[in-house]
Amino acid sequence: MKKETICVQGGYTPGNGEPRQLPIVQSTTFKYDTSEDMGRLFDLEASGYFYSRLQNPTNDAVAAKICALEGGTAAMLTSSGQAANFFALFNIASCGDHIVASSSIYGGTFNLILTTMAKMGVEATFVSPDCTDEELSAAFRENTKAVFGETIANPALTVLDIARFAAAAHAHGVPLIVDNTFATPINCRPIEWGADIVTHSTTKYMDGHGAAVGGAIVDGGRFDWMAHAERFPGLCTPDESYHGIIYAEKFGKEGAFITKCTSQLMRDLGSIQAPQNAFYLNLGLESLHVRMPRHCENGLAVATFLQGQEKVARVIYPSLPGDKYYDLAQKYLPHGSCGVVSFELKGGRASAERFMKALRCAAIETHVADARTCCLNPATSTHRQMTDEQLAAAGIPAGLVRMSCGLESSEDLIADIQQALEQA
Numbered sequence: 168m169k170k171e172t173i174c175v176q177g178g179y180t181p182g183n184g185e186p187r188q189l190p191i192v193q194s195t196t197f198k199y200d201t202s203e204d205m206g207r208l209f210d211l212e213a214s215g216y217f218y219s220r221l222q223n224p225t226n227d228a229v230a231a232k233i234c235a236l237e238g239g240t241a242a243m244l245t246s247s248g249q250a251a252n253f254f255a256l257f258n259i260a261s262c263g264d265h266i267v268a269s270s271s272i273y274g275g276t277f278n279l280i281l282t283t284m285a286k287m288g289v290e291a292t293f294v295s296p297d298c299t300d301e302e303l304s305a306a307f308r309e310n311t312k313a314v315f316g317e318t319i320a321n322p323a324l325t326v327l328d329i330a331r332f333a334a335a336a337h338a339h340g341v342p343l344i345v346d347n348t349f350a351t352p353i354n355c356r357p358i359e360w361g362a363d364i365v366t367h368s369t370t371k372y373m374d375g376h377g378a379a380v381g382g383a384i385v386d387g388g389r390f391d392w393m394a395h396a397e398r399f400p401g402l403c404t405p406d407e408s409y410h411g412i413i414y415a416e417k418f419g420k421e422g423a424f425i426t427k428c429t430s431q432l433m434r435d436l437g438s439i440q441a442p443q444n445a446f447y448l449n450l451g452l453e454s455l456h457v458r459m460p461r462h463c464e465n466g467l468a469v470a471t472f473l474q475g476q477e478k479v480a481r482v483i484y485p486s487l488p489g490d491k492y493y494d495l496a497q498k499y500l501p502h503g504s505c506g507v508v509s510f511e512l513k514g515g516r517a518s519a520e521r522f523m524k525a526l527r528c529a530a531i532e533t534h535v536a537d538a539r540t541c542c543l544n545p546a547t548s549t550h551r552q553m554t555d556e557q558l559a560a561a562g563i564p565a566g567l568v569r570m571s572c573g574l575e576s577s578e579d580l581i582a583d584i585q586q587a588l589e590q591a
């Protein structure tokens with residue numbers, strides 16, 4: 168099926184007389200006739216449900232839809248995008264291990280890797296997405312277990328050269344994990360370019376209405392764990408907490424990663440998505456293929472307008488001709504990138520504050536990828552503890568505004584921006 172059809176119908180096919188809409192299985196537990204029946208589930212000998220901390224039918228249907236959209240072989244939902252990235256990394260990298268990550272990633276993921284995972288004994292080397300092949304290769308160590316990057320980075324809007332990062336990861340015997348939140352599988356399918364695992368904050372475009380926090384992990388099913396068995400003992404040696412199951416042997420390349428992630432990490436850490444939230448997510452997914460082109464159309468219209476404005480120092484938007492990442496965007500995101508546009512006002516922090524106060528359509532929010540246009544000035548919000556000098560060093564000028572273009576009329580958005588610029 169094509170992506171459009173998967174968005175609408177994937178993951179759930181009702182039988183005769185069953186509900187047309189995906190049922191919310193609002194149940195923590197599931198009933199069995201015999202202890203033997205249940206025992207087989209606990210031994211991973213049979214598939215089925217026993218407790219919603221591990222698996223729930225509503226969640227599985229939505230995960231199957233996202234899996235099909237990304238072209239993967241197995242997938243799971245998590246309670247948030249943060250949980251998805253943590254689980255994807257921690258499933259293969261634990262104490263004493265090392266990961267290579269792009270330095271241009273979401274702040275929450277950067278903190279997760281730099282601070283929290285470091286406390287767990289996982290070290291990281293950050294590389295610029297624009298580094299040379301030699302610099303990338305030099306970042307690997309004996310104990311490196313994964314490479315991580317974002318298709319379109321939030322908020323820097325850099326575009327990852329997925330094929331190049333995948334080639335480097337594979338040359339060192341490790342998988343590439345790509346956070347595809349901003350592009351969504353409508354605009355880019357990282358697995359087709361060599362990525363092995365794809366993660367999502369479904370809170371963003373997939374939900375698309377600012378209704379539910381959530382995440383997802385998809386396995387491309389191509390990484391051969393057994394060919395690198397010494398590097399991945401968690402997948403390739405017996406799991407004593409599951410009667411000696413060897414995940415890569417029993418579930419193969421297609422299923423080992425997600426089965427281990429569910430049966431170990433979900434069991435022990437419990438970051439399950441509420442079935443109710445999975446239902447909201449599914450409603451969002453049903454129109455993802457219709458909404459993404461409109462977000463991109465509005466993003467490009469706003470970026471093009473801003474580029475010609477006197478009070479605007481620069482515009483960052485990967486689909487805008489002349490952008491630093493335009494060529495990569497044309498390669499990986501030929502039908503559009505996303506609805507998020509960043510731009511710097513010449514007047515700095517005060518100018519950004521006046522501009523945003525004057526906006527009528529765009530609301531001030533720490534959110535992106537919503538049907539409603541919203542914006543943020545990092546210098547006075549998420550990064551307000553930093554001085555102008557520190558902000559400049561971090562590549563976030565004080566006058567930078569991140570605008571997430573929603574689904575309104577681009578004419579109204581541009582008129583709103585125009586009148587606000589006059590007051591900036």
Ligand SMILES: *Cc1c(COP(=O)(O)O)cnc(C)c1O
Nearest residue numbers: 247248249273321348368370381
């Ligand atoms: C928002 C975001 C996250 C974190 O997701 P939550 O659902 O907020 O936990 C991770 N990666 C990217 C690219 C994001 O934009």
